[in-house]
Amino acid sequence: MVEIRVPTLGESVTEATIGQWLKKEGDTVAADEPVVELETDKVSVEVPAPAAGVLSKITAQEGDTVELNALLGEIGGEGASSGAVAPKAEEKPASNGAAAVKETEAGAGQEVEITAPSSGESVTEADIGEWLVKVGDYVKVDDPIVSLETDKAAVDVPAPVSGTLKEIVAEAGATVAVGDVLGIITSGEAAEGRAPSAKPADQTQETAAPQTEVHQNQQSQGALSPAPRRIIEQNGLDAGSIQGTGRGGRITKGDALNALNQVSQQQEAKQAKAPSAPKELGEREERVKMSRLRQTIARRLKESQETAAQLTTFNDVDMTAVMAARSQYKDLFEKKHGVKLGFMGFFVKAAIQALREVPEVNAEIDGQDIIYKNHYDIGIAVGTEKGLVVPVVRDADMKSLAQIEKDIGDYGRRARDGDLKLEEMQGGTFTITNGGVYGSLMSTPILNMPQSGILGMHRIEKRPIAVGDKIEIRPMMYLALSYDHRIVDGKGAVTFLVRIKENLEDPQRLLLDL
Structure with a gap:
């Protein structure tokens, strides 16, 4: 029997709310597979299974507030005592957490994903600082290709293989979670100089609208964790208008609090008498978004x-x-x-x-x-x-x-x-x-x-x-x-x-x- 406990969530964070169980009792889980989502006042964190086996017991229910190292559940069954599962033969472990390779050897022409690495136990997301290469550029394995900014430091993500940068999925300034795809490399020397395959603009627009509709429908149907649901219901917020930053576009507690703060600010602005329109910046001024750090x-x-x-x-x-x-x-x-x-x-x-x-x-x-x-x-x-x-x-x-x-x-x-x-x-x-x-x-x-x-x-x-x-x-x-x-x-x-x-x-x- 292996216990699932609340991990360290950051130097100043001492408790969290059970947002959502991603598995139910009796489900089979693999080692390191996310099983439960915790929400703090700052971030949403997925807790991985410490071992492979069967989720035999859920101790803390959704909506409960738990402290560090509190017992969340138990995993039993074969392999639960080992705490580790050997990777399948056809899989290749990610290099420094920065890529997922579909086969043991990345052959010429194979598409390899560049993913956001983990930058520490309490860091779950980062901003894209800048891309150091552009689509169509040839890169060598371990060359830095994109810079990520967390609230602690800047991190350069290396190329997982040699090849040509085919596509940039997350543009500069975007916020990404650990494991999100940042871009795609077409591996192999043969890929050097290959022109990138761009998606037609009309195809992108056609696929974007249904995804937005699905996201809004999911939120309007109540697919929310207990913590953000309480904030939304108690304050009469519109769930469909809140942009979720959690995995899969889920609305987190922090998203709901940010939305509530924005509504309060808008109400205060309406009540205040504005003598003139907001000042627009001219050529002698520049507005720059503050870095996370x-x-x-x-x-x-x-x-x-x-x-x-x-x-x-x-x-x-x-x-x-x-x-x-x-x-x-x-x-x-x-x-x-x-x-x-x-x-x-x-x-x-x-x-x-x-x-x-x-x-x-x-x-x-x-x-x-x-x-x-x-x-x-x-x-x-x-x-x-x-x-x-x-x-x-x-x-x-x-x-x-x-x-x-x-x-x-x-x-x-x-x-x-x-x-x-x-x-x-x-x-x-x-x-x-x-x-x-x-x-x-x-x-x-x-x-x-x-x-x-x-x-x-x-x-x-x-x-x-x-x-x-x-x-x-x-x-x-x-x-x-x-x-x-x-x-x-x-x-x-x-x-x-x-x-x-x-x-x-x-x-x-x-x-x-x-």
Whole structure:
């Protein structure tokens, strides 16, 4: 007997609604075949069968609200204990989840589908960023052919086989779900230079209308999951006018909520007296749709401000000792470890020492509880052309200065190339951001929720300071600690920054663990 349980749905999602069972008790299911659809306030997620067998029991009914890891049902029968099913001989597993091949060998002239890959457990859809090739172009296997944008990062989808791009199914700007067909490649060298076969315009129009009619009829007949049905019925919405984004065009809870929000906005607009027509953009202005990554950044920053009682405290640090050590050992360090000695490694080590002394800065609030972290996973904010991402250096307290610098350098390169994995940007306990690389003198960073602290670095600037009874010119940097005042008191925040200052002004303290 194998249990079907609620999977992880994202870092901030703790519960979901049973939208629809795709199988009923007694049905035979294959491993990884979708069996039940869960709906959160953000996305609709299909839960696959963990093993092949018979759906022997459904524990949670449609419309029920379930928490993470809650029992949904059970699978019994032969093969249920193995949790895996060997692929059929005539099937070829998808390459990196990006294509479905109908036969073991893709022969010349065979049509191979390019499908949207999975970009992480909590990511179920993406936007088509841009096609890197056009219809009729010849591509080699594993060449990037289309860029997808999720709310976390940009992902390039490689060509599953060598051949000619015959058809683009999903155009730039379209939203696609995991597994959706993006395009078709005619495989083989013989396909190079072959003209694409275009569908007649009148044929496309003839087939599009019946499909729209079928979709509207299905929705009007009540083919809805319980969660969106309740929203539609309680608010008198027209199901036929709602465009479903779920698999097969089904209306999800999020679609119903978006429709309700649009109706409310339209009603408010009618009530308001508009003195003039909406402004039309001229040649000197441009309207560009926000990328998913930028939308997520905006939403999370606003949620952070509204959730935490944020406060920022400042200090400055004399960087003379760190700069001297870096200047003295940078060549030897790079020769031995193959990586440049930067400032960030010193700050990570100094922050860990301070977090040990002030553990509430390394904690988070969960409801009415405080979760103290006994590990140190330090997020490093990295700016890219598409927005800010925060990859995490795992178990930084167990790593050498050289390994920390290697990890940060690798994350920075892959962040700018859009190659970071979703799991590499989740689960940090504390974050460091360096606005100094852009010339910032002082700033108040916003918390990376649910963390309770973030350290802001700034540019190094020579300033006159009092050293004993003398005035000297020293390289100084302002430090800023933004913290959640619900869990971190002012004393703890100030102590934290003072410890970082002491560790950086006397780096031997880091070596001696003082």
